[in-house]
Amino acid sequence: MGLKGVTLRGLEVFEALAATGSVAETAARTGLSAPAVSQQMRNLEAALGTALVDHARRPMQLTPAGRHFLTRAREVLAQLRLARSELTMMDLSGLTTLALGMIDDFDNDLTPRLATILAESMARCRFRLVTAPSHEVTAAVAARRLDLGVAARPAAPVEGLEEHPLVRDPFILVTPRGPLEGAAALQRLPFLRYDRAQLIGSTIEAHLRAEGAEFPERFEIGAHQALMVLVARGAGWAITTPLGYMRAARLHDRIAAHPLPFAPFARTISLFSGADWASPVPQDIARTVCELVQAQVVGPALAQLPWLEGDLRTLA
Template sequence: MSIRMLRTLIAVDDHGTFSAAADAVFVTHAAVSQQMKALEAEWGVTLFDRSRRTPQLTPVGRAMVAKARKVVAEYDALVPSVLGDDGLSGELLLGAVPTTLTGLVPLTVSALRKAWPDLRVRLQGGLTNALLREVERGLIDAAIVSRPGHVPEGHVWHEVAVEDLVLLAAVDTESDDVLELLRSQPFIRFSRDAVVGATIEAWLQDRKITVTEVMELEGLEAISSMVLCNMGVAIAPRRSVHTMRPLPLKRLSLGPDAPKRHLGVIARADSLKTRAIDELVLRLRGAVAVGELTPETARLRDVV
């Protein structure tokens, strides 16, 4: 057995097929097949069900992949741990939901890089559920997401902000009555594939509010622009870090029982980037305390 073989086994799990794994680890399809057979022979177990056209990991195979991830992670951390690198150098692979990418994330990452110049942050946008899968599979170190209904076992959740959901309406809309607007105006829906979209849908259903849906979008900027052009009304988070010159819209409270979005960072409990993630969380909370992305706040040495 070698670390190289373990990396190949993990690549098969990540990419689904021997061919895709071969491309990921820069070997041939035949080499992947040979390495997997060698692992099965050495361990005396069946890693793959080969009765299907595309070999699938067996339950034992999936368990071995989980162990292999830990072994490879420990191996990758061997030299840094000896040299005293506590995770504040190298690369932090970070996912983030789109609504954070124009205010919260730039202010945070800028401060993080100023404090720890040897730490490089590589960003990846995506919706919460997709990013959760990326964290679980070890493809990214952490993600800034809406809190899911259930935090997966073996993961840690760091809450950063709680954002009220509000009704967005054009400024020349005559009424400020939320229920009237929802029932009378076209509704621009926040994607139900997003956790916040599911929260909005549950709130509407609980109150038996029937809306006339005209479109379903993922990005807050796109939704806000549609509302500005009188295409309808929408429900969206009141962002914890505002950008300069936000679009002129009515932002109407949904009342004392308004739904909220819990925004935070999720990571694997066994992550080797724990210190970097802690520093990230610290600066996220600092950015929320600042509350606005401007040239002045962007120049701050730190937002803690």
């Protein structure tokens, strides 16, 4: 089958329609008229020779073929957007120094890819990259020990910092696979906590208190990977986020992700900078990080955990 008639605009319209289920909302997102959105979808479906959307339902829903094609369409769009961001990053060649902090949630694939892009774009720049927990990254940017930092949004705004939101990262339940999978694990297995000195740990504890949910104090783990290994071994259950779950890919055959059994909540991952930048460098790097997150984390996570659709999403 050829690809004649499959256009970039058609893929963008399909992606937006899959997220909204509404022609009107898709038109607002894409800047097209409602008739133009409908025409783009008809052209795309004709080019592929199959229906991607059940047009009779409100809100519209994807057909099985549409769900399969959405995964591939997202991959294509993510790579094109990342390529566009990499071209934009070429404008950073005038920088002489840059110190960047990255949340340790990205230390497996995303941070090395970003470092490669920056190194290629800033051949004459003295570049320093630091990986650390969120609270350490934002503190270092506020103290001007780092120029920029990617971290979870703190509970209270930090004076003197500008924020560029990147991704909404909802909290999820992670349990061992097997007979105690899902909510059943909460009744039979202990709660494996993050270290409450870390922002993710204190955020989870604050939400549990607000929910009136109390669990015995047995385990408090500082290292994310160690926490996921304990879950995989059946030692207990944990609350993490899709970013954390995707970091533990080697354990996915032994751990299972589920929606929370109580009120949902989420964290925001952002790029933070000082308020004294006169150039668009923070915005350019934020855009590139956002595209990397979409290509390497969000897209694969939604393909594996489709119930996160609309909840896990990039923001820039």
